[in-house]
Amino acid sequence: MNLLDLPDEILLCILHKMNVVDALFRQSGLHHRLDQLLFDPIYVRELDFTIKSWDDSISPLTVEPHAFERILNNISYPKVSSLLLTNFPSKTLLQHVTGNNILIQLIVKQITHLNINIIDEIIDETNNNNDQLNVFELVLSISNCLIEFTFHQSIKNNHQCLFIDHLSSTNPICSTLTKLDIQVNTFDDCLSLLDGRFPSLSHFLVYVNYIPSTSSDIDKITQLSKLKYFSLTNYVGTYFYNDLVVPLIQRMSYLEELSLFLTVSRRDTYEVVDGNNLYHDILIQLSQLKIFQFSIYTYLFNTNVSINDFPSNDDIQRSFNSNRFRQIGSYVQHTPGKTVYGCHVYSLPFKFKTFIRLSTSFSGGIFYHVRMLVANDYVPWEYYFIKKVAESFPSLEVLLISNSHPQKNKSQFNNNNVNTENLQMITFIRLLDLRVTLTHIDYIEQLLFNRYTHLPRLCQLEIDYEQLITLTNNFTNDQTQLNCLQVQRLIINESFVPPHNFFLFFPLL
Structure with a gap:
């Protein structure tokens, strides 16, 4: 029996056995029915009392879009000083920062540690950037006690970052800020943040998209x-x-x-x-x-x-x-x-967490912290190189490869005389996202055919449609041969009509 098969009365009894704050911040967002029960007035009436003993040294108050109105509408948080606003579109967050009185008062009077994570659709890049910049500057202009500020933006369902651009030269001074972690578009924007507007800044983490020549009027000496x-x-x-x-x-x-x-x-x-x-x-x-x-x-x-x-x-x-x-x-x-x-x-x-421009010259090692790997080369990759990659990056979650040169020793996989112990299956135990556009079909076959490579957690795949046609023999091969049965998001950058057997290969789409 599934938990959600139980009637509301039983679920409420279970929730009442849990700590209110723990239930709210661990269970919310899992299912819309659970959300309705979690934020029922009968259940959350004691939250105001519980929050008085909240210890935000353990974890910050975390708010996502689906729960914003319920969490920040009628409840005060007198002891919260650390806040995480995550997965918000920039336009939505700007509306909250300008219109929600509880959030405004938290930022003005209480929040010392603020982490904002914006997730935008790429529809109008200019408007998105303006909204992001407005949120960033507005927070700094109203805060009286902000010490650490993380401000990140990215594209929905993608690992591509978005960047603040054209920072104002008259940006408000925040005298309390000691740590800033931010993504900006140009080196001018980076230099602008070091122009004295944060006189107490001691820790500065910046991701700069482009480093071209800079404006002559920006201070480069102080x-x-x-x-x-x-x-x-x-x-x-x-x-x-x-x-x-x-x-x-x-x-x-x-x-x-x-x-x-x-x-x-x-x-x-x-x-x-x-x-x-x-x-x-x-x-x-x-x-x-x-x-x-x-x-x-x-x-x-x-x-x-x-x-x-x-x-x-x-x-x-x-x-x-x-x-x-x-x-x-x-x-x-x-x-x-x-x-x-x-x-x-x-x-x-x-x-x-990222390793880029990996090539066959790479000597190996163990890189536990790397979550994203970009590999590109001008020479063929053979079995042992891909095996080395899997062994060297045990925590890898995102893999992007680019190599247009065919393998020279591809026939070894089908040679019965080859010692199979030397060609054991390669496993990327944590890989979630694989991107193989601009890649020769040999490497796509080695990664996606499960007789060569095991990808137990793969849930996102970016591939060219013609490659997919070749790989599946126009969707007539045995679908169980591929590492695609768990894929929940398929990215193909061209229009196509799914053929008859398409969803046998991708049943979770």
């Missing part, structure tokens, strides 16, 4: 002596690492902890960001630095090159000879005939 922790993330890549990123870090003379996740692009040079570069540009300048975490990938674009002119991985490892560096991982990527060279250096243990 020392940032209050900063103790700085984290900078940029995936896209920048040609202005030496001109913008390094000078900004050198202004933080009292920095104690630094985290850099960057892609650096350079033309017509053989100089990569290696140990010598990091030592002279950063470590010598920051005498108070105690912890330095980094993942830096350098792209070199050269038109007239000789492979012997590029540094080898041994050269890269030798560059980290200072005792201020601990264990370092690295690999280089260069394909004969290509004018692109890549070098990835990273501190170990690897503390970042």
